[in-house]
Amino acid sequence: MMKLRQGLAFCLWLLAVGAWAQTDVWRADSLQEVVVTGTGTQHLLKDAPVQTEVISQRQLQQYAGKSIEDILSGLTASFDFSESDMSSRLQMNGLGNSYVLILINGRRLHGDNGGENDLSLIDPNNIEKIEIVKGASSALYGSDAIAGVINIITxxxxxxGLMLENTTRFGSYGDIRQHNGLAxxxxKFSSYTNFQLQHSDGWQNTSEEAISQTEYHITDSRNKTVNRHTNWQVSEHLTYQFSPNIEVYADGSIYWKRIYRPCGHHPGVDVKTYDLQYDNASISxxxxxxLGGSKKEDRGTRDVITLDVDWKKHAYNYVYTDTTLTDGYVNGRFTNYFPYFPGDKELQSDHRLTNVSLKGVFTLPYEQRLSAGFDYRYDWLKAPMRVTSGxxxxxxxxxxxxxxxxxxxxxxxxAGLRLTRNEGFGFRLTPKVSAMLKLGDLRLRAxxxxxxxxxTTKELHYQYIKNMNGVYLYLGNTDLKAQHSNYFGMSAEYTIGNLTMTVASYYNKVNDMITLVTIPTKDAPGELITQYDPIRVxxxxxxxxxxxYGVDVxxxxxTKEWTAGGSYSYLDTKAHQYDSEDETMKEVIIDGMAHHKANVYVTWNHDFSRYYHLGIGIYGRMSSKRYYQIDGDGKGYQLWRLSTSHQFGKNYRLEAGIDNIFNYVDRTPHGLHLGTTTPGTTVYASLVIRFNKGKKLTNKYKSNLNSRDNEEN
Incomplete structure (x- = not known):
């Protein structure tokens, strides 16, 4: 707590420096941002009926984050991430991945790795802005939107004409980030081709295994904190303007990722005889x-009907690196042990998602705007080793x-209302009511x-083994109930001159929340106990x-050259779980909760000439201890970052900086929870080159395009 207090004091000092270092009065343009996520319709940020947080293009460019995890955790206090081979464990205001809906241009991201979103599917160099809406949004967006919605707008x-762009970034531990775009x-025709590649050599913060988890006393483990990994993605987006009123699009992508895992020497503890490989594809x-009229300038307020059809595939495989005798399955049933040899690939899961969305937005008399729509979702999962029927x-x-x-x-x-019918759980109504009161520069929202x-199909049908520090058996449960929640939120936003302050409180009660619970071994299926002899089920x-419940500030x-800001999040959680072994009701925490999180930043930007622009930023983020039910708590931490940007003319940009300036490293043994996976102080540098050869746009044409783009999201 002492370190956290020191960090918060330093935050206040930085804010004071930024606030008084520039006396020119320059109205911050961030409140003029157009947002769409809260209501699905277009509003200025300051007048959005639903509280919306925006990470703008200016903030993204100055921060120069290497990934979406880096960006969200570095620029807002509401998020925390734990990196693992199965991708990023995200938590937003106390609730995890499966309760946060992630959208790209208003369409659902599909990349589920064991309940954890693979955020490597998002190219950080192709983000225009990020809109964040906290709280249950199922009335508008359906399932997965209990904690909130993150909309990545590209x-x-x-x-x-023709536009080419290249961003190449190098950092410590073999970190490579590559982005190429061709527009x-x-x-009437437009096309954008995007390529991204990400690679890291990984790192090891400790060679110790958690002794409490195993009979072995291991100090020479080869397990890494973050394993070597590579992923790449190619995507294509095509649009055609049939007429001033009709526009169609088609897009698709392919994605590949490999996690390289070192083999060990201690049976049952850190042996890895296979890498992880992911193969994704999408077509939309x-x-x-x-409807009505043909003036593009009015598109933000005109009636419109939209149709989106998406098909997305996410496949997860083992690629064996050593001869391995493992379980053989037919239609999800264990048959016999089966040998795999180096280079063999074994499917773990193939999850395919089809979405159809039809939506209309209509202007009604008496200052009303009506949105109505129909959604269809079909999930298909093949998992021979992990689903009871395959x-x-x-x-x-x-x-x-x-x-x-x-x-x-x-x-x-x-006010909104959604009627949902699920084949296994029937019908459910989910309402939402929001109100905003404008009192000059004060906005009150509730x-x-x-x-x-x-x-999910995983929660209902999965059964799988995790062999790490002993044998763990994980089981689905076909007797699960659907989850439902009640969310209450209130906020006050006040703007005076260049200063904007927001205080938001919330209370989110989730009934029948689904979580993993340790159960007595005797309650597991007998054939699985005989087969695996697990130490924990x-x-x-x-x-x-x-x-x-909590408060976000x-x-x-x-000003024209200086920006200073910060955010603080207080969170508490309580849950009641029936303990079948003790036959008592117990109060437990929600895994990953930290009571206190904070972010702070100060940036300075200056044009030295028409050919050179300099930007400098100092960023800090900190968290108190993160609580877990098993395997220990995650330590609190402070991380500080220095970033610089150098713009040369319109087409060249150099970014360079230092992450984790004070070299903090969490050396908790493998198998226990970490506060952060950072390897310590790292450096990075990236070069951005942009080439454009085409017609110069008139102001009128620019206005038309901007109006269209606001509505596209």
Whole structure:
């Protein structure tokens, strides 16, 4: 706690420096951002009926984060991540991955690795801005939106003609980040091709295994804190403007990722005889039909009908690096032991998702804006080693409606309702009501909403073994109930001159929350106990209830050259779980909770000439201890970062910086929870080159494109 207090004191000092270092009055343009995520319709950020947090293009460019995890944890206090081979364990205001809906341009991200989103699918160099809406949003977005929504909005390459761009970044521990883009815009046709590659050699912060987890006393483990890994992705986006009112698009992508895992010497503890490989693909198509009139300038407020059809595949495989005798399965049933040899690949899961979304937005009399739509989702999972019957499917349909009423100015009310039908869990209504009161530069907002989430195919049907510091047996549960929640949020936002302050409080109660629970070995299926002889059995079960509540505070001061800001998040959680072994109701925590998290930053930007621009930023983030039910708690930490950017003319940019300036390293033994996986002080440098050859856009054409792009999200 002493270190945390020192860090918070330093934060306040930095804010004071930034606030008084520049006396020019320059209205921060961030409040003029157009946002769409909170209501699905276009609003200025300052007038958005639902509290929305925005990470702008200016912030992204100055921070120069290497990944979306780096960006979110570095620029807002509401998030925390734990990196692992199965990707990033995200937590937002006390709830984990499966309760946070991640969108790319308003469409669902699909890359589930054991309940953890593979955020490597997002190219950080192609992000225009990020919109964050906290709290249950199931009325508008359906399942997975109990904790909130993160909408990644990609860059719109609007220049007519040809545009080429390249970003190459190198960092410590063999960190390589490569981005290439090719945009073509000719008349009614436009195309954007994107390539990204990410690689790291990985690192080892400790060679100790958690002694409490095993009979071995191991000090020479070859397990790494972060393993060597490589991934790449190629994507294509095509659009065609049939007429001023009709636009269609098609896009697709392929993605590949490999986690290289070192072999060990201690049986049952750190032996790795296979790497992990992921193969993703996606195809999407859709369009927009604007109703009435043909003025592009009015697209942000015109009636529109949109259709989106998505098909996405995420496959997860073992690639063997040594001869291995492992379980053989037919239709999900163990048959015999089967040998695999170096180079052999074994499918673990192939999860395919089909989404169809039809939506209309219509202007009604008396200052109303009506949104209505239909969603269809079909999940198909093949997992021969992990699902009891080898395959599982699920389908969900939903109808929703939302009305935005501005007649009661200065009071703005938004109300929505979704009717969901799931094949296994029937019908469910989820409402949402939000209100905003405008009093000059003060905005008061309040929200009540319900969330709804059915169990995933994994939670229902999975059974698998995890061999790390002993044998763990994980089981699905076909008796699970659907989860539902009640969310209450209130916020006050005040702007005076260049200073914006926001205080937001929330209370989120999740009933029948699904979590992994350690159960007595005698309660597991007998054939599995005989086969594996596990030291611990964990099963997905419903908690009686779970509560998260807290307060988020954000301060931002911006002038022409200086920006200073910070955010602080207080969180507490409580949950009640029935202990079948002791036959008692116990109060437990939600895994990964930290009571205190904070971020702070000060940036300075200056044009020395028309050919050279310098930007300098200091960023700090800190967290108190993170609590877990088993395997120890994660330590609190402070991490500080220095970033610089150098713009040469319009087409060349150099970024360089130092991460973790004070060289903090968490050396907790393998098998226990970490506060952070950072390897210590690292350096990075990246070069951005941009080439554009095409027609110069007129101001009128730019205005038309900007209006169109705001509505595309």
């Amino acid at each position: 860059k719109k390459h609007k220049e007519q 073509l815009n000719y008349g 198509a859709g369009g927009k039909w604007y 395959k599982a499917t699920d389908n969900t349909e939903a109808l929703y409606v939302q009305d935005e009423l501005a007649l009661l100015n200065p009071l703005h009310i938004t 929200t009540w909403s319900q969330g709804y989430k059915t169990p 964990r099963q997905y079960q419903n908690m009686e209830d779970a509560k998260t 954000t301060v931002r001061y911006q």
